[in-house]
């Protein structure tokens with residue numbers, strides 16, 4: 001008897017919400033170089049361990065009205081939101097691609113993208129567990145049927161790393177020759193630090209993305225990420241003047257769009273080019 005689709009989607013959503021709960025732990029602990037396995041979660045307010053029934057994704061937050069059971073300290077709304085988002089990502093991937101490896105690939109990449117966006121936005125760092133761990137996952141999944149093969153995944157990973165390496169090298173060259181100026185930069189130079197345009201984390205992240213979307217997807221990701229970065233940060237810079245750009249956030253956005261709509265965008269672009277030929 002076939003399992004009704006609603007049941008499959010519900011299971012995917014519940015699995016996703018549980019992974020989202022774990023992702024919250026990763027996002028909190030990895031930038032602090034803490035283990036994501038032990039110790040078990042405690043309330044930052046009173047230090048009491050959080051019981052399993054107070055740790056059910058989304059539902060516990062609602063039942064506790066966003067406060068610790070013991071000391072009533074506020075629980076960040078980020079926790080249930082991430083759990084809900086990742087739950088929707090996993091259910092959405094199955095709804096979009098059908099139950100199979102394509103859905104698994106997309107859901108894993110989107111989950112990593114959310115983790116990277118959160119750590120990069122908050123701490124300006126991309127943990128190796130997300131980038132290199134994700135690269136290992138992308139390469140492993142390339143052996144599964146119905147997607148990029150292992151060679152395309154490896155080429156994509158190399159292309160992702162190489163593309164950002166070139167961007168970084170060019171940017172750092174321009175920085176070193178004083179071609180890029182700004183208050184923020186003067187401050188960094190005064191403190192005796194060596195300024196850099198891109199972090200190594202961005203390079204490793206794009207290797208991971210490439211292992212999921214291939215070299216064409218890498219180009220699309222970088223294009224969309226730059227576009228989104230400029231659209232968001234140009235107005236912000238005009239108001240605030242100083243703001244380091246967490247580029248990983250925008251690359252994460254570009255990677256998910258490339259994964260879900262890459263083929264469609266390339267087909268549209270091709271027909272656009274063809275329509276211009278007289």
Ligand SMILES: [Zn+2]
Pocket residue numbers: 043044045046047048068069070071072073
């Ligand atoms: Zn507490």
